[in-house]
Amino acid sequence: MPEVKSGRWFIEFYSPYEAHMHGVRKYLVTEETNFQFAEILITQEYGKTLILDGRTQSTEVDEFIYHEALVQPAMISHPSPQQVLIIGGAEGATLREVLRHRTVKEAVMVDIDHKVVELCKKYLPEWHHGAFDDSRVKVFYLDGRKYLSESPQLFDVIIMDITEPVEHGPSYLLYTREFYQIVRDHLTENGIIAVQAGSTSMRFLYLHSVIYRTLTTVFPVVKTFQAFVPSFDLPWGFALACKNEKLDPGRLTEKEVERRLQERGVAGLRFYDGCLHNGLFKLPKNLREALTQQLDIIEDDKPVFAVV
Amino acid sequence: MPEVKSGRWFIEFYSPYEAHMHGVRKYLVTEETNFQFAEILITQEYGKTLILDGRTQSTEVDEFIYHEALVQPAMISHPSPQQVLIIGGAEGATLREVLRHRTVKEAVMVDIDHKVVELCKKYLPEWHHGAFDDSRVKVFYLDGRKYLSESPQLFDVIIMDITEPVEHGPSYLLYTREFYQIVRDHLTENGIIAVQAGSTSMRFLYLHSVIYRTLTTVFPVVKTFQAFVPSFDLPWGFALACKNEKLDPGRLTEKEVERRLQERGVAGLRFYDGCLHNGLFKLPKNLREALTQQLDIIEDDKPVFAVV
Amino acid sequence: MPEVKSGRWFIEFYSPYEAHMHGVRKYLVTEETNFQFAEILITQEYGKTLILDGRTQSTEVDEFIYHEALVQPAMISHPSPQQVLIIGGAEGATLREVLRHRTVKEAVMVDIDHKVVELCKKYLPEWHHGAFDDSRVKVFYLDGRKYLSESPQLFDVIIMDITEPVEHGPSYLLYTREFYQIVRDHLTENGIIAVQAGSTSMRFLYLHSVIYRTLTTVFPVVKTFQAFVPSFDLPWGFALACKNEKLDPGRLTEKEVERRLQERGVAGLRFYDGCLHNGLFKLPKNLREALTQQLDIIEDDKPVFAVV
């Protein structure tokens, strides 16, 4: 039996009846920004941890799982990603993953919260590895939807690395059908959007499946997959949607994935490779059924919020 | 934000610094048996829950994931399972899954704890669906290792549905090289063993990988896979090992899995099917590396225990 | 450092930011009555525990503190209590304390919740010690206010052993000025009312002091005191109010208290005696100030509720 000591805990309630407790070693940052409540702390088991509005975003020990899962399947599914847009992505780790591909000529990151990005730059070098200093990078501190609506630029890959949709929060209008239409109009012909799509654990499937369903109203090909993120104590869902109906991330062979990784000089991955990609879209039966049975759609005037 | 109420919680500590909290609606059973401390309670989110020695075994809402994952890949990977042995399996759900296959002529269940089986029979009909009454079933209340050592019978599939190895607990000698040798000697030519193999979450990988490594010292083919079990808040690992080196569960096509399911009249599955099977063994890179880098072996005089 | 084990906890939230955790050994009763949610459980440190609507009422180990504090100062302060009324008092321990005085000729208990009294009779013999079978006792299952309003009988001591005032709960109209007027009209000349008056811990002083203030609008003498109840992890407040301005519980000497206890054959007390009584009303300065500075009054159309 573990010997539990008096002390500091971060308790994350997922519902009135479910919570996870993380023992905390040290608190580094507690800051109210213009948009959210930001904390950086060091937990006993996961090291440095970024928390926004009370929800764990990523941790030193396992952020590689979340960020590789969010970025690599989308980047690899595109034949040659050159212009990439990240909406959100404060930690800089999504940027880091994008920049691994030497096809990339420009990576634009648009995050609404300047302060949080500053904190991540300063406190989370283990995440960004200096990515912000790469000459291919441009960072804007703006609302992602406003930026995209007004931008004349087209992108090969657009990555939605944003917080969950929460009432009065900064991101719930980045999950709607209307927003995805704006995305579609800013993708190149073979363009792909990658979306963090909520937990795939049973009790959260509504949000995950309604994001899926909403994407299907705008894109001809939509695929979802999941990766277990230890510090969340939850499997997390991701969605890929393609403008070109002939592209299907699920059809790439293990070999082709490995070929593209090598060709583009992608090195240092710890979670993702051809073998994983090959099984990624083979979801459990109950999860596939939840997706196909979902009929609701998220719209600007019918937003959907994470359960808590 | 969730409105948390004063009340009953079941808190499961995974380490001195990590715990999961489950709100409890009602307690049905609290009983000290000859072998373990058994509880059956009703949690707010997962319904009835069986807990042995403080660890969640399975819940009404998601037991189908655990039990289908433990049983179906093994049963389907065998060309025609007729004689099946379950060691452990108190809830009767493993039995239920085995009996779905009409190839099965005999299903022997050996559980050390008569009292726990009685409690499950009485309180958990949602699990066993009356499986204990099937005419193909024999149940013995014995130590599984002793039973197998002394049995002259050979089995097509042997399923290890036992609690985690805990010092002084009832099951730690069912994870050793010596035990797996006894298993091998009681398998038919195409025989397969399925093992619940601990969590695959990062902090628990030692146990999972050392079970894998130990199996490889006895069997020519060993494969592991994982399934996320919501009430554990953890992905759970399973291992399959085959006596016949030409059998490899990872080579079965989606089509062949579906054909076998249909041929054997297997109906009512909610988690497992051919699509899932097809991707099941495509593990993340870091998980595959943990398996191949593990050199330790569990032996009778060098047992390994779950972290807590 | 304590070795904390996975398991059952009762967590009582006192505010969104303060809670007490009690390890639970066993659950005996979980029952929704017509009036409240009743639980009887066995905690590791306090033994059997009665909980109503999520709030600890009393425990096997320390109920003697609560019940002696509620009953004995009032009984002793009355020169010769013969007719006693208890409103609430389900556990039967308040009755037990009243019956210790051989002056008592009749003890009437009026509890709204028949079911809870039945549960206490059956499960809590350590509390009532068979008090319900005493020939001097009459029990009615009615709303205490309705009973008193319609009763032609006068009482020497009236004891309010009721749950805290909670919106929609069964007892908030038993804390108002109008109710205390009904009480006054049913007290004999030397009559005394004893009230459980909420915690005296700093954060709860509003409720305690407003009960005090409300009593002063009806009675010429009002005194409050506190006793620490370990299972509450809180000091609990009690109020005494006298109809006769010449009676003052604070003026009784240690000797006189001991004389009355002996004369009435009161035996078996563990918490209360003359020594304690002598210091009981000497409250800390900040607590006395909170009482005198309180100006609010609880009225039927301006009820006050416990913080949570």
Added chain:
Amino acid sequence: MPEVKSGRWFIEFYSPYEAHMHGVRKYLVTEETNFQFAEILITQEYGKTLILDGRTQSTEVDEFIYHEALVQPAMISHPSPQQVLIIGGAEGATLREVLRHRTVKEAVMVDIDHKVVELCKKYLPEWHHGAFDDSRVKVFYLDGRKYLSESPQLFDVIIMDITEPVEHGPSYLLYTREFYQIVRDHLTENGIIAVQAGSTSMRFLYLHSVIYRTLTTVFPVVKTFQAFVPSFDLPWGFALACKNEKLDPGRLTEKEVERRLQERGVAGLRFYDGCLHNGLFKLPKNLREALTQQLDIIEDDKPVFAVV
């Protein structure tokens, strides 16, 4: 019902089965000193809080209760305290309370942990109110027992404001009979020692009563009393012992206490006054019995430790 939010909690375990949870607003300091693990945090309900080795020492909101209870009864019980020694006392609040008496000519504070005193000076001005700058004050950073053994000086009042006795901790040899003999030999004829003496809650009474008993082997008069400290969720015990058998803190009248307070210019007290003093030593029967029945004595080679 309180709306509990995900977030930071400080959980203080008092036993494997009892704990208090405090919601935390902000962490100010986390520091490993040469002697202990020091934290200063801001809880939602008690403001700034000093925690040493996982145990709450005092908080902004209610430190006045602890410090007035520790200091004032002792100071007032001495006819004219001029030389005062504080052992421990890092926060500076004990010093503050001592300095209120204009009889005081010299206040010596001996704390083993220079670093903790520095942190308190910097972060806890609400406690010390600049007391460290008073010209009557001398501070030494030494082991209190060593200091006193070697000091030729005699004191009128010696105040033990130290952490609980914990194995390997800095203070357990400051609770023994041998230490109290050293104290006695450094007290003037009317000298008094005041000791923080552990919680008086039922489950902690062993420590409290054994401190009492040990003092009685050295001093002719020993009195204990309790004060509820909200942030501890516990009543705390204190002991006074006098060298002169004619002095008894319990015999001072309310009037005499008020006279001394006024004469010495003591102002600004919030918890203590003559009324409180008058009832302070009138303990509950069960507490008095625990003291008189205790036969164990703490000695250098038979130390006693706090339960956790």
